Amino acid sequence: MRHILIIGTGKSTSYLIQYLTEKAEKEQLHLILADKNLENARSLAAQNKHVSLQEIDIFDLEGRRKIIEKADIVISMLPARLHINIAEDCLELNKNLVTASYVSPEMAALDKQVKEKGLLFLNEMGVDPGIDHMSAMRVIDQVREKGGKMLLFESFTGGLVAPESDDNLWNYKFTWNPRNVVVAGQGGTAKFIQEGKYKYIPYHKLFRRTEFLEIEGYGRFEGYANRDSLKYREAYGLQDALTLYRGTMRRIGFSKAWNMFVQLGMTDDSFELEDSENMSYRDFINAFLPYHPTDSVELKLRHYLKIDQDDIMWEKLEELDLFNAEKKIEIPNATPAQALQKILEDKWTLKDHDKDMIVMYHKFGYKNGSERRQIDSSLVVIGEDRTYTAMAKTVGLPVAIAALKILNQEIDLSGVHIPIIKELYDPILDELEEHGIRFVEKEMPYLGYNPDFVAG
């Protein structure tokens, strides 16, 4: 019997747990689900004989290590900032570790010690980061194997609502941490390179500099730039590429409407509103509009943001009940971002049978001799319901597959890694395809970075 310890059993663990319990009999696995709050773990797997539940206080070193000691491999699904605590335990107790989060500088710093002990700490094993790395590197390596040289790489990912559940004017619902959606794009100027020119977009322009994408069968999308487009230049070996652009996908029109909140200052997370607890939704908007003794909040807003009376943007605001003078924010000392999140959660929470959707789009431009070619590759995954989401599937399955392969010694690596090498991505992508996580590739003549697809 091998023990797999999963620490953190939140929303994104449904498929992870399902995959491993289904393999438990055959693979001789026992799952330990550890969390401060076991409610979700209980509803996902309480009745399963291959699973035991374990309350854990992540800040109690001794208790934590007692639990980790029993495991043959550890999967941390905690909030990213907490992985480092688990990583230190794993190093101490000689356990392999898998996470779905970005490698923090603290995690990276463990590399040498992890190697010396012959352990593997495999990170960025979710969807983004995770499937994006694996699917991109598979194509990039194929291009290179055929003697090609990469010119362009653009990559977009979005967590959206599936077409069949897409029933609001924003074409959006929260499918992961709402807070991350509200503050998306903050914390620094977006930086990327297009046809050899570095470009910088400040936060207040980010949602007006979108690009358009189309996925066959699913219609049109837009993408806005991530902050860190140049982050993987070295890891992917794209130092000479002329265009590197990573972005987030939304349905067309979302960003233009979201920009209203950005312009008003309602996404700001850096200060607390006065008396936020007793503020109505209407007061909240008015706090960002000029004072006037008689003009209505509505007219001031229309004028300030130049919204015509027949503009769909207006209906998007009304749909959120933003002008309601009765509904209160109710959160003491709320930042604008926290207040806005509360208003959006009223409307954008998935209903029980709502389905979510993960979309990913890569463009690869390359040169082979004198010929320039392009490969577009896209992925769509639709969730089953509010528990078995596409988000949980694309985050959890790669983690689960990787963990089992490490346990079975099918992966022979040591150190702190992300899945950008063939030895990792090939078997994992192959198995993901069996679960319906399959990219569609199109070869075409090189279009280059195409400004005709850029919004005004």
Add this chain to the structure above:
Amino acid sequence: MRHILIIGTGKSTSYLIQYLTEKAEKEQLHLILADKNLENARSLAAQNKHVSLQEIDIFDLEGRRKIIEKADIVISMLPARLHINIAEDCLELNKNLVTASYVSPEMAALDKQVKEKGLLFLNEMGVDPGIDHMSAMRVIDQVREKGGKMLLFESFTGGLVAPESDDNLWNYKFTWNPRNVVVAGQGGTAKFIQEGKYKYIPYHKLFRRTEFLEIEGYGRFEGYANRDSLKYREAYGLQDALTLYRGTMRRIGFSKAWNMFVQLGMTDDSFELEDSENMSYRDFINAFLPYHPTDSVELKLRHYLKIDQDDIMWEKLEELDLFNAEKKIEIPNATPAQALQKILEDKWTLKDHDKDMIVMYHKFGYKNGSERRQIDSSLVVIGEDRTYTAMAKTVGLPVAIAALKILNQEIDLSGVHIPIIKELYDPILDELEEHGIRFVEKEMPYLGYNPDFVAG
């Protein structure tokens, strides 16, 4: 003979030194001018028999204290962050201290110790902060003495170019630290209260939410909100006032044009541009515009910021030579703000005989019984030339006057103070009037916070 030590002898010390040297004979003063670089001190006062120069390394505790030990009073005109070092020395060596800077939390924390030693550390003794406090509190105290209750306080200050030297389209030249002008408004949402409603303006809207002001004989001005309008609510005793607004004054049209830089992201000081050293001015703009293989930088900019072909905004950009493909930024690892500062310094530096201008405008609204009244109070000071500026006069004279009065024991206070009490502001304002620093007051019916003066 009494020794006055002035540490830091930069641009804003010309009148400070002039005032004290003129009094030296009669008042038995000797001035010690201490700086790392004595060039400015030498050109201001080298030939004066009442003055000696002293090189100082501000980070050498022992050397610093040897110099401070000899002084009967210390004036620190160093950059604000360095005052605390001098303050600690003064506490140790039992010296009174005067500065023109905001009281930092570290400075405030010394209050008890300073009081116990019977010393006075008088801060915020310049123009803004300084003359603004004194002139405001004089009117507020008068209103209260007559039984009035304050309803509204708005206060605006600007360091501008005098009408006779105002020869560029921006109606602006640098009259103090250019860096502070470029990053003005950054570092947090502006917060104020108008007719009982809290209002918040994010940085990217700050320069589009200006208000208009007029000063008789000097025409119209605009004001944009400071970050800290509520900061002096308690110090001024204005907890119940319905409107509190502090702002910065510019000539009409400056803020709308400056907003172009804000929108582009060119005032950002949080990251370094790639290869800034070799970037042309034209490259610099282009880095903030979308990529296009053939469209010109000019057209992209016009389109992005929606600038019509006959808009004066365009000529303002051209006047700065912003589209020049030959002129280079030349600064390695420059932030956008540093690059922009360099471009602006080419054009906005005062010429030898250029005169600057300080403008200040206060509005006081109050209620006396059932009657509502308003007092508007304004100040204009014109400089003499690039050395004897209005900025140096309004910063340096209050410091000089206060220092001499403390030395002559005409001020009997101890602790860390700012000039908001009658005992301080009355004699100092009276003497400033002798030097032409004189407010013009107008009484009128109460207009309240008047949104008709707010720009669209």
